[in-house]
Amino acid sequence: MLSTSTFLNSHSWDCEELEQFRARNKDILTSTLDAIRAPTSRNRMQVVIGNDVWIGQGAIIRKGVTIGDGAVIGANSVISRDVAPYEIVMGVPAQSLRYRFDMKTVERLTEAKWWEFSLESLDGVPWHDPDAASIQLLQRRQQNDFAPAVYPRITYPADTDG
Secondary structure (H helix, E strand, C coil), X not given: CCCCCCCCCCCCCCCHHHHHHHHHCHHHHHHHHHHHHXXXXXXXXXXXXXXXXXXXXXXEECCCCEECCCCEECCCXXXXXXXXXXXXXXECCEEEEEECCCHHHHHHXXXXXXXXXXXXXHCCCCCCCHHHHHHHHXXXXXXXXXXXXXXXXXXXXXXXXX
């Protein structure tokens, strides 16, 4: 009964002895199946992926993990902890390599929430200079000098099988 793997056996499992065992142990078998199927608190948690995130092919993200805005996840990485905004992580388990930008630029980009701007509102931003771009984007946000983006939000339903 206790096994972590599939097993092969030539014994017929459709027999009176097995049915009697099941009848005698119905409560135990039922509670065991309930325990196996019960969702853990982590299984009930959803993955949250921020904006401007790049996730490499084959990456695995555990339930309950939050990927911050602007983060980069290396291919085939296993993400078992939260990833900070604009952090670059990779490996098994994933480890932090560095941040995409200096912390002041990260703070400005995070506060600016530039992904909420329409494409037209992003005209003229000096993308080749992240520091200058973050300053300009934050100024536009603070002065309310942008049109909001109208993009669909993608949300996947929660797992139903626990």
